[in-house]
Amino acid sequence: MRGDAARPQRRQARVSAALPHLGAIAAAGLVLSGCQMSLLNAKGPVGSDEANILIVASIIMLAIIVPTMIGTLAFAWWFRASNTRAHYRPDWAFSGKIELVIWSVPFLTIVFLGGIAWIGAHRLDPAVPLDSDRTPLRVQVVSLDWKWLFLYPDQQVASVNELVVPAGTPVQFVLTSSSVWNAFFVPRLGSMIYTMRGMTSQLNLMADQEGTLHGLSTHFSGDGFPHMQFPVRAVSDTAFAGWVQGAKGGPRLDTAAYGELARQGTVDAPRTYGSLEPGLFARIVDQTIPKGPGPAQGAETGAPPTVKPKGGS
Amino acid sequence: MLGKLTWSAIPFDQPIPLVAAALVGVVLLGVIAWVAVAGWLPYLWREWITSVDHKRIGVMYVILGLVMLIRGFSDAILMRSHQALAYNAPGYLPPEHYDQIFSAHGTIMIFFGAMPFMIGLMNFVVPLQLGVRDVAFPTLNSVSFWLTATGALLVNVSLVVGEFARTGWWPSPPLSEVTYSPGVGVDYYLWAIQISGIGTLMSGINLVTTILKMRAPGMSYLRMPMFCWTALASNMLIIAAFPILTATLAMLTLDRYLGFHFFTDEAGGNSMLFMNLFWAWGHPEVYILALPAYGVFSEVISTFSGKPLFAYRSMVWATLAICLLSFMVWLHHFFTMGPGGDVNGVFGITSMIIAVPTGVKIFDWMFTMYGGRVRFTTPMLWSVAFLVTFVVGGATGVLLAIPPADFVLHNSLFLVAHFHNVMVSAVVFAAFAGYTYWFPKAFGFTLDEWWGKAAFWFSLVGYVWVFTPLYVVGLLGMTRRLQHFSVAEWYPWIVAASLGVIVMVFGVVCQVVQLVVSIRRREQLRDVTGDPWDGRSLEWATASPPPSFNFAVMPRVEGEEAYWAIKQRAREQARLREEPDYEPVEMPLNSPTGFVCAFFATLVGFAMIWHIWWLAALGLAGAFATFVVFAWRDRVEYEIPADAVARINRRNRASRLEALQQARRKEAA
Numbered sequence: 001m002r003g004d005a006a007r008p009q010r011r012q013a014r015v016s017a018a019l020p021h022l023g024a025i026a027a028a029g030l031v032l033s034g035c036q037m038s039l040l041n042a043k044g045p046v047g048s049d050e051a052n053i054l055i056v057a058s059i060i061m062l063a064i065i066v067p068t069m070i071g072t073l074a075f076a077w078w079f080r081a082s083n084t085r086a087h088y089r090p091d092w093a094f095s096g097k098i099e100l101v102i103w104s105v106p107f108l109t110i111v112f113l114g115g116i117a118w119i120g121a122h123r124l125d126p127a128v129p130l131d132s133d134r135t136p137l138r139v140q141v142v143s144l145d146w147k148w149l150f151l152y153p154d155q156q157v158a159s160v161n162e163l164v165v166p167a168g169t170p171v172q173f174v175l176t177s178s179s180v181w182n183a184f185f186v187p188r189l190g191s192m193i194y195t196m197r198g199m200t201s202q203l204n205l206m207a208d209q210e211g212t213l214h215g216l217s218t219h220f221s222g223d224g225f226p227h228m229q230f231p232v233r234a235v236s237d238t239a240f241a242g243w244v245q246g247a248k249g250g251p252r253l254d255t256a257a258y259g260e261l262a263r264q265g266t267v268d269a270p271r272t273y274g275s276l277e278p279g280l281f282a283r284i285v286d287q288t289i290p291k292g293p294g295p296a297q298g299a300e301t302g303a304p305p306t307v308k309p310k311g312g313s
Numbered sequence: 314m315l316g317k318l319t320w321s322a323i324p325f326d327q328p329i330p331l332v333a334a335a336l337v338g339v340v341l342l343g344v345i346a347w348v349a350v351a352g353w354l355p356y357l358w359r360e361w362i363t364s365v366d367h368k369r370i371g372v373m374y375v376i377l378g379l380v381m382l383i384r385g386f387s388d389a390i391l392m393r394s395h396q397a398l399a400y401n402a403p404g405y406l407p408p409e410h411y412d413q414i415f416s417a418h419g420t421i422m423i424f425f426g427a428m429p430f431m432i433g434l435m436n437f438v439v440p441l442q443l444g445v446r447d448v449a450f451p452t453l454n455s456v457s458f459w460l461t462a463t464g465a466l467l468v469n470v471s472l473v474v475g476e477f478a479r480t481g482w483w484p485s486p487p488l489s490e491v492t493y494s495p496g497v498g499v500d501y502y503l504w505a506i507q508i509s510g511i512g513t514l515m516s517g518i519n520l521v522t523t524i525l526k527m528r529a530p531g532m533s534y535l536r537m538p539m540f541c542w543t544a545l546a547s548n549m550l551i552i553a554a555f556p557i558l559t560a561t562l563a564m565l566t567l568d569r570y571l572g573f574h575f576f577t578d579e580a581g582g583n584s585m586l587f588m589n590l591f592w593a594w595g596h597p598e599v600y601i602l603a604l605p606a607y608g609v610f611s612e613v614i615s616t617f618s619g620k621p622l623f624a625y626r627s628m629v630w631a632t633l634a635i636c637l638l639s640f641m642v643w644l645h646h647f648f649t650m651g652p653g654g655d656v657n658g659v660f661g662i663t664s665m666i667i668a669v670p671t672g673v674k675i676f677d678w679m680f681t682m683y684g685g686r687v688r689f690t691t692p693m694l695w696s697v698a699f700l701v702t703f704v705v706g707g708a709t710g711v712l713l714a715i716p717p718a719d720f721v722l723h724n725s726l727f728l729v730a731h732f733h734n735v736m737v738s739a740v741v742f743a744a745f746a747g748y749t750y751w752f753p754k755a756f757g758f759t760l761d762e763w764w765g766k767a768a769f770w771f772s773l774v775g776y777v778w779v780f781t782p783l784y785v786v787g788l789l790g791m792t793r794r795l796q797h798f799s800v801a802e803w804y805p806w807i808v809a810a811s812l813g814v815i816v817m818v819f820g821v822v823c824q825v826v827q828l829v830v831s832i833r834r835r836e837q838l839r840d841v842t843g844d845p846w847d848g849r850s851l852e853w854a855t856a857s858p859p860p861s862f863n864f865a866v867m868p869r870v871e872g873e874e875a876y877w878a879i880k881q882r883a884r885e886q887a888r889l890r891e892e893p894d895y896e897p898v899e900m901p902l903n904s905p906t907g908f909v910c911a912f913f914a915t916l917v918g919f920a921m922i923w924h925i926w927w928l929a930a931l932g933l934a935g936a937f938a939t940f941v942v943f944a945w946r947d948r949v950e951y952e953i954p955a956d957a958v959a960r961i962n963r964r965n966r967a968s969r970l971e972a973l974q975q976a977r978r979k980e981a982a
Contacts (some may be wrong), residue, residue: 079687090620220793222479223408254577
């Protein structure tokens with residue numbers, strides 16, 4: 001009775017509800033595969049495997065949801081009250097056969113995707129070292145308020161807000177935090193992982209080719225959070241050695257210098273340290289070095305730290 | 314004397330919150346003045362504020378939900394427009410303000426928008442569908458509502474007095490500990506959620522008791538309408554899950570107020586514990602909201618398809634399966650904490666398994682339409698749009714449940730798009746479907762269809778428009794909660810999402826206009842029979858709006874779809890049921906207990922936030938005294954005489970009989 005007024009809208013219901021979604025998915029797929037930033041355009045083995053899982057799982061699910069969307073709209077349209085050709089079955093409310101299919105389809109899909117999840121969770125566990133005949137580079141990561149510190153224990157150098165790694169060599173990250181949680185993430189290399197104070201997390205990544213990638217924190221960590229972004233430079237072995245040599249000229253990272261870094265605030269440009277106090281990272285993890293002071297002692301004035309939002313990071 | 318509270322708590326230097334608050338204040342004062350001048354205050358006090366009628370309380374819950382949805386939406390407008398202006402630029406909100414806004418957006422939408430809306434619908438509908446006269450504990454119901462309102466009030470007070478949390482809507486330590494969040498923002502969050510959480514828990518107990526113990530004669534469990542089943546499941550989840558939240562937030566409160574170390578990562582404390590506990594509540598919470606939404610769609614799709622719900626028993630099983638499974642998946646909120654392959658694998662699979670009963674429900678709704686006569690009213694449009702868009706959110710959910718996929722999508726805008734995709738299409742669409750569907754039952758006239766459909770189309774287009782770009786930009790590696798950014802590839806998608814918000818604004822405006830237009834045209838839109846949609850469950854068996862006692866006599870239920878059977882018989886025999894023997898009805902007396910309790914709870918909350926200890930003690934004493942006074946009451950109920958019951962019921966019978974005869978005349982002609 002009341003539906004009669006809805007006639008013009010009904011045709012729209014079918015077209016405009018379906019098209020934006022399907023169109024968007026198709027368009028997104030096209031755009032993303034070529035885009036410079038895309039997760040699907042990964043630059044390392046971990047990221048590539050994860051992108052493959054994303055794509056395979058998406059295709060499997062599209063095979064189910066697209067017919068469901070079309071079926072829903074088709075049923076709704078065909079059985080509209082004004083369609084005299086549709087057969088009205090006012091008491092039809094159960095069919096064992098349909099129920100069997102209805103329960104089986106999602107169940108079988110989940111069995112299949114569950115297999116992917118189980119195998120993927122093990123094979124791509126961030127703590128599992130990558131297959132390679134090259135010795136992995138060790139990098140210790142500390143998230144600070146609001147900058148990233150990268151320690152290279154084997155090279156005895158450190159950098160802030162810039163990660164330089166040799167392309168083609170696996171990188172073994174051990175991560176912790178000086179204060180609040182963050183998450184270390186280089187989208188095109190793959191897996192992210194939380195950094196947490198008093199604890200370490202493990203992460204293994206590798207860049208396949210040279211190039212500059214974008215890295216960031218993905219766990220909100222306070223007012224300076226947007227500044228937790230950094231370039232990741234994957235360079236040749238010789239360039240990496242050169243960068244280490246260049247860094248050697250920098251100041252020493254000792255407890256006092258670390259204490260300065262741990263205060264709340266941002267740094268404008270990446271910087272490097274030429275030597276490391278022995279055991280510094282271990283003492284950050286076991287909390288012998290006090291935690292980041294937060295806003296109370298973070299700023300000399302006693303006022304809340306001024307985090308000037310600006311474009312660059 | 315006033316603890317930490319000084320004039321500096323009021324952000325005189327920040328025009329946005331001050332102007333917004335001043336505007337709200339002026340509107341609020343205007344409304345109060347208008348009500349007072351018109352002489353409606355006694356009416357409001359008698360009929361609404363002190364009412365223990367589940368219908369009135371349900372309506373007040375929904376009004377609170379509507380207002381808070383708009384409040385939360387205004388935060389969304391700020392966030393989206395700010396981010397569109399924050400590419401290589403500072404935007405217009407400083408970080409300390411932007412951080413409050415996204416925290417408030419999440420908190421308000423979940424706790425004070427969606428929750429009151431769903432609880433309001435359940436409050437209003439469940440006793441009517443069960444064929445009973447009220448909930449199990451009517452006064453407790455009023456207390457629950459007013460405590461929820463207290464929480465909402467405290468969150469909004471933080472806009473002008475002090476600040477709100479800058480930690481996100483789940484205040485995860487160590488960021489929320491006093492070292493890193495020394496201000497009152499987290500305390501506002503804690504006390505607002507604790508106080509409203511008590512209300513929610515009591516509301517859950519109330520509705521579960523009602524459903525288990527108070528059904529009409531003959532209404533066995535498997536004859537209950539689907540909405541009652543989902544309400545039962547949702548409220549059982551409330552009872553099981555909310556104490557976890559209360560305990561978790563109590564621990565954080567102890568950390569902040571008394572120097573404890575539950576979550577500080579010192580002296581044996583561990584911040585990971587908070588994440589586990591919070592999401593042990595947080596994931597069931599998703600289903601606390603979604604299950605009643607599924608119930609709304611079940612009612613709407615069945616009614617407007619002119620058919621019983623397809624595979625009702627299967628739906629019941631699916632509901633209970635979701636209820637149970639929802640407690641087994643919380644870990645998927647932190648696959649990226651590094652728990653290892655076994656733990657991630659198990660929780661990935663349990664998370665996916667929820668998609669099975671949910672998928673079954675989708676197909677059952679489809680087959681409910683199959684063979685039906687589908688009427689495209691506004692509630693039905695919301696439901697069909699839900700079916701079509703929700704499957705996308707479901708699919709991206711299954712995607713995120715695969716741990717290696719989550720390793721690259723966790724906390725990204727893809728995730729944000731996913732949970733908005735499911736929460737908007739399930740909960741918000743259900744809220745508006747339910748609102749339009751049951752509005753005539755509550756007020757005796759239907760809502761204007763033209764404006765309702767306009768609101769629907771703008772909201773649907775806006776919603777797809779906003780969240781599709783966010784899915785994409787998430788795949789480009791953009792994370793949530795960025796106050797500014799400098800990656801060129803993200804920028805166009807952020808701008809596109811912001812433009813979609815403009816379309817959504819039109820949807821909200823149409824929704825408001827619909828209400829105003831409908832009230833003005835109420836005489837044309839009048840529903841005289843109490844059954845405007847050709848409904849199938851018992852709420853349509855009584856007048857619109859129902860009398861305070863709901864049913865003149867308890868209906869006898871003889872099968873599924875209790876009212877449909879009665880109506881079919883009436884149609885076949887061309888006459889109504891035999892007139893029953895009327896008896897006097899006992900109804901609970903109104904009580905200001907809820908309102909007074911909430912007044913004192915507000916004092917306690919505000920005082921604790923600002924460390925005004927004497928005021929907190931005073932508030933606690935006052936709340937306890939209120940309870941004692943209520944416990945000592947002499948009169949509990951009042952009696953409505955049999956002839957009054959008869960008079961009210963005969964009026965409705967007369968209009969139903971007329972409608973019946975009219976329908977027959979039409980058929981004959």
